[in-house]
Amino acid sequence: MARVETRQRRRRDPEGTRLAILEAAKTILSQDGAEGLSVSGVAKLAGVNRGTAYQHFELKEDLVRATLDWVSSQLLEAVFTEDLAPPEPAVEVEVDIDDMASRMASFSLRLAEFAMDHPDIGRIWLYDVLSRPNPREDVFYERFAHSVEDLVRGGAGQEGIDVEVLAVLMLSGFFLWPVWVGSHARSKRARKAMAQRFAAEVLRLSMHGVVRADTHAQLQSYLREKLPDA
């Protein structure tokens, strides 16, 4: 038996190998979630020996963490594209309303589309980030929360916004919406439509809230009564 199809030993390329592993890990995370990820599976998909994976990432946990950090930077690129100015060092300027509106709208749509195009992995990333002692250490989370702060301080935002709560609430929605969509829309067209649908509701909510103004007085008093130190 001549070994016709014997697998060649992989050409050495540490950097490339590392990327291949990360890419494979990202794919598996996207498909099977964090629970379903095994180093064996990742290595097989990356076309790499399992031992090699352990050479690049000491522990399975390190592999997952590195993958999520990588995803975070991709998220940053995909959502905050170059047409958006880099974060200005906290200067108190009055914000251009037109710019603010278009930023919010396009941002919302981009984020929704990214979440829809990378089901599961966004959710896993979010959970991981929120679990950290300081979520702000994550590049995307920091940028996102910072944007909300800018909105508030710039004067375009409503008064009394709890930035941290709002950030968590919004991000959670963006990344769990694809889960609901999952079984409802399989075609690319349908998924894109679902991203638009979510983005539209977020914008509507940002503008008008949920309840009509009539109920405001009642809710206000209830807030003061039941939630004293909120």
Next chain:
Amino acid sequence: MARVETRQRRRRDPEGTRLAILEAAKTILSQDGAEGLSVSGVAKLAGVNRGTAYQHFELKEDLVRATLDWVSSQLLEAVFTEDLAPPEPAVEVEVDIDDMASRMASFSLRLAEFAMDHPDIGRIWLYDVLSRPNPREDVFYERFAHSVEDLVRGGAGQEGIDVEVLAVLMLSGFFLWPVWVGSHARSKRARKAMAQRFAAEVLRLSMHGVVRADTHAQLQSYLREKLPDA
């Protein structure tokens, strides 16, 4: 060798055993998440032989599903307590604004507190529900979404609300907020305060939205331009 401390065979009590297993599963889900749940661990915590667990729940998957359904009904009880009227058969009545306001506020707080008191398990439940072909089959999800619909149809809600999106967005926030809180507040007092904080922001958001009215026109046009059929 007298067998001094030999474990007695468990007194037969199928119903009680089943409950003990469910309780243990709920605890483990709350601590280690769905990934960390093993039938071995559940059985050990419940003080039951692993085989017994398999007698009550054919497959591990069945055990998890049964536990989550059980949690869902507990959630229903905890949040929609008796002071709230049972769901009326879709009659188109003008809603009492006062009642609506107090319902929303107390509901919001109760849900936030439940989520905070049962970290992880709520999140796992939500993910499971959203993954199903028809989330409405879950008792709590159905009830929640139904409430939002009532709000909209009753006339107290803003126009153009996308009920399904709003429901997913809100639920996601409620159940992921405890993750962010996790490392920030350990004492019971602090956790309760965090629940109030979230509930307050939800109510504020429901009333006023995120952005000031100035930006509405811009966002509206952007909506029509970029999101044609949303």
Next chain:
DNA sequence: CCGTTAATCAACAGCATTGTCAATTAAGGG
């Protein structure tokens, strides 16, 4: 009191995964 049912348990086989290690060998520098 006896016989049936089924709740409980211990043990088994199979499988996947994890982390480690020593051997191979490609790459690069002197």
Next chain:
DNA sequence: CCCTTAATTGACAATGCTGTTGATTAACGG
């Protein structure tokens, strides 16, 4: 061209979990 470095690999031991099965034996009805 040789020698060192380290990237890559296959193999190993340990672990934990799953689902199954056959043996106990408590509960219960006739």
